[in-house]
Amino acid sequence: MGVTMKKVLSLILIISFPIYFGCSNNLVSPAYTNSNNFGQVTLKISSDSIPNNIVKVTAILSKSGEDTLTTSVEPISGSSANLNFTNVPVGSWHLKVNAENNNGLILYTGNTDIQVNDGEVTNVSLTLIQTDQGTGSIFIQVNWGNSNTNWIDYSNNPVLSVKDIPYFTLSVDQGQVFYDDGIYKMWFMNLYYNGRTNISYAESNDGLIWHLGSSEPVLTAGQPGDWDDNSVEMGYVFKENGSYKLYYVGTREPHTGMRQIGLAISQDGINWEKYPDPVLESDSSQWYLGIHAILKINNVYYMYYDASPENEYTFNINLATSSDGIHWTKYKGNPILTANQSWEQGSIEYPTITNYKNRYMMTYTNGLQKAVGAAYSDDGIIWNKESNNPVFTLTNIKNNWCTKISYPYLLRVGNEFRVYYSGYGTDNQFHLAVAFGQ
Secondary structure, X not given: OOHHHHHHHHHHHHHOEEEEOOOOOOOEEOOOOOOOOXXXXXXXXXXXXXXXXXXXXXXXXXXXXXOOEEEEEOOOOOOOEEEEEEEEEOEEEEEEEEEXXXXXXXXXXXXXXXXXXXXXXXXXXXXXXXXXXXXXXXXXXOOOOOOOOOEEEOOOOOOEOHHHOOOOOOEEEEEEEEEEOOEEEEEEEEEOOOOOEEEEEEEEOOOOOOEEOOOOOOEXXXXXXXXXXXXXXXXXXXXXXXXXXXXXXXXXXXXXXXXXXXXXXXXXXXXXXXXXXXXXXXXXXXXXXXXXXXXXXXXXEEEEEEEEOOOOOOOEEEEEXXXXXXXXXXXXXXXXXXXXXXXXXXXXXXXXXXXXXXXXXXXXXXXXXXEEEEEEEOOOOOOEEOOOOOOEEHHHOHHHOEEEEEEEEEEEEOOEEEEEEEEEEOOOOEEEEEEEEO
């Protein structure tokens, strides 16, 4: 973090008091052994950490698609107190803890994300931070923008180059990275002299050193007469119920420029079975489509795609929704994000999204492929742009290895943030690179 975050951390050391969850010596305790896709969260407040003016501590667990869980305790100074959540559905939850005085004012608060495992007690250490007598809270979380977060370009970029591909390609582009079972998995696009494209797959233990997971592309254009018989381009991959789902862009032969969105399913991320028809079709007002993010909010799928009218090539960011991931309805309020900042130069594209502390964060790039911006949303529909946009530009690039940056893919693993992006190198080819949030 930058200078601002360091000041906040110093403040925390002076005015915070700790609350510990479960046994301090073990991250996971085997004491809770019932197993039925549920776990238990135990919060233990140590006896010497409770200020005299705190009369109530409330813990709140929230997770998209699940009921919010709440429990409270009235601690006594000089004695320990416990809060317990039992039968918590497994998965990633957001935990918020508030400490109140006898007037109901929140004097201390804290937030963290926790992973609840099947049949286990989850133990996490959390510090509650003092507020200004209930009028405001100090939250420690990653914020996009030059004021709080520095984006550091990896010194050994690019991490995947055309020279790493055994079959000849002009570029490796549009990398989308997925962290799964301790492995970084990347799907990316290849471009050839005839203008056609296909999709390949690579793996990495650290997200920096990559090797191909297949000796040939894993998704190629369809058969003559198919809606995607000219090219397939990278879109978005996620895993649901043990299967990988790849939303991709397809074009027809002879190439008309019309770009539509299709869906393919895989059990291993390498062998894919396509749906026969596009799941989101083009029209004259949205002729060129690009898919880059999918969220699932309250059992509804949200697709984020960029689109431009026919022959205009000025893009905005749009939304479509679906109850099954196959049949999609374009949002009546489209576009949800438009190019209205000077650095955007009239066109914004390639939205990628992650969620952190009950908030959605988006990255996108301008039409000139010179800079990356950020936006935030509480509901996935209404977005507010970072006031310090752009958050990553060519001036951040180390060693001046590229002259354009595009297709930023925002990845969060735990509390670490990375942006994988395509860089147009001095060799006039696109390569894949990464920057780290600090």
